[in-house]
Amino acid sequence: MQKVNVFWFRRDLRLEDNSALNKALEGDIPVLPIFIFDENIVTQLDKKDARINFIYECLLRIDQKLKRYNSNLLVLKGKPIEVFTKLLENYHINSIYSNKDYEPYALERDRKIYTLAKERHLNFYRYKDQVIFEENEIVKADGKPYTVYTPYKKKWLAAFEKLNIGCDNGDFNKFIKHSVQLPSLSEIGFSASSLKASEFNPEKINNYGEHRDFPSKDHTTHIGPYLRFGTLSIRQVILDLPTQSEVYLSELIWREFFMQILFHFPQVKNNNFRSKYDSIPWRDNEEDFKKWCRGETGYPLVDAGMRELNATGHMHNRVRMITAGFLCKHLLINWQWGEAYFAQKLLDYELSSNNGNWQWAAGTGCDAAPYFRVFNPTTQIQRFDKNFEYIKKWVPEVQELTYSKPMVEHKFARERAISTYKQALENQS
The missing domain is CATH 3.40.50.620 (HUPs)
Incomplete structure (x- = not known):
């Protein structure tokens, strides 16, 4: 043997x-x-x-x-x-x-x-x-984990300045000499998918901070699946970053922040990070959820994002925030429903980031957006897709009579969300 x-x-x-x-x-x-x-x-x-x-x-x-x-x-x-x-x-x-x-x-x-x-x-x-710093390397002075991003990032950057990272390869001649056949996809129990991950494009790192919020420009690098499955070395990615890449580096630090949150607080997988939000009476209307999933809410930017996700397995980062906020705040549907749907559809799905960002959108997580912050999906168009380029790509009927009417009026939904959250918190005091 x-x-x-x-x-x-x-x-x-x-x-x-x-x-x-x-x-x-x-x-x-x-x-x-x-x-x-x-x-x-x-x-x-x-x-x-x-x-x-x-x-x-x-x-x-x-x-x-x-x-x-x-x-x-x-x-x-x-x-x-x-x-x-x-x-x-x-x-x-x-x-x-x-x-x-x-x-x-x-x-x-x-x-x-x-x-x-x-x-x-x-x-x-x-x-x-898969990380530059793991769970116990960037912690507070008392050894406890950070739960707020900004001080975590500052300490991460300070530690990184002192770090001497390099990239190495082993002696590949030391692999066992043998011949075995790779099983086919069907032998593993799967079949070919029409969805393909976009190629990682490092050139998009240049001017990333300037263009990243505009979905029609698609100025994202599509690095997600490659980091998720480790086809790229995070060390090599960071060593190759061009100068003036602070915004892009911040996104990579967010990834490690959410990883250490999940490690230290594994209960967030199935629960609110902030337990005070456990009493929110979510509406959890299944028909409303299905309309959101299909991209039939009557809000063009939300619908465009969901249709992009369904068609490609990808959604622009800015639009992810808008669609997630809409589900939690406008429809008062538990963030866990949306998280599970993204987990099913996203090619770059990663538990810690998906969970952290959904709880951020719902206001229930660490360092989350306050519960009274409710994105207006219509004014977001004026800021990030004013010429309807992204929207028309995914919702071609947007200016036709056949396009869905908004399933809920924004002002009403905003006031309902704020009062629901507020009442839930007051009932605990």
Whole structure:
């Protein structure tokens, strides 16, 4: 039985500048690279889920690169604990290497693998890779986590100035020499999706702060899926940032802020960060929710955003705020409904950012918009799409009689939201 070190690909689908992979390749023991389609996750997904397609294409590219070194990627499907138990029957595993994942399910999964490894007298090594600073590296003087973004960002930037980051590759000749066949997409239980992630465009970083709020310009880099699945190294991304990229860097820091919030306060996955908002009597009207999902609210910018999401798996950042605010404040539908819909549709879905931004929009999260801040979807058009370029692309009937009437009047909805929130808070005092 061949002695190997296992490198487990997860949210780090690249060979280049991969922290745990580099560590695995340092020794003299051959490295067996694996990826597991986790049945605890994939069985809940649509058979044409575009994210599975994205992952599969990444695995194909990794496998092609490994062939240059007379190796292959071993792709498996099952529950991780069962997969590793079976691997131990076929390989003499010395150590398991992986990069850290900070989400609640991932932490639970890794605890099970750690327990198995300990029982079998194996090492299970995990390394920081998907962030610059992880959960306990940017904290208050008393060691407690930040719950407000601005002081977190200041400390992050101060720490980053002292950091000496680089990008390294391991010796790829140390991969195990073997030949295994990558299963087809259908053998994994999925089929091709018509949705494709847009290419990451680093040129859009230039003047990002100037153009990012205007959806018709689409001046976003579409980096989300590439960071979510780790096809790009966050270290390399930041090292390659051009000068005067403060606004773009701030967005990357927001990502790490929400990650550490989820780690320290895992209850936010299913609950309000601020429990005082637990008593809000959400209307949760299912017909209203369906109209929002379809982009048939009668508010052009909201409808354009939802239709873009449904058609492409992407939505412009500014419009995400507007559509989310509309659902929570105008329709008084629980943010969890919208969060779940975005989780189903977004190609760049990431639990911590999705949860954090939805709670921000609802006013229930950390460092959230105050509950009495209610976006006016009509005046937002004047600010961000005054020529209706974005709207006409996704709502071509906007100036026709067939276009939906607004499902709720703004002034009424705003006053209803404010009074509902206010009453809920007063009832607790």
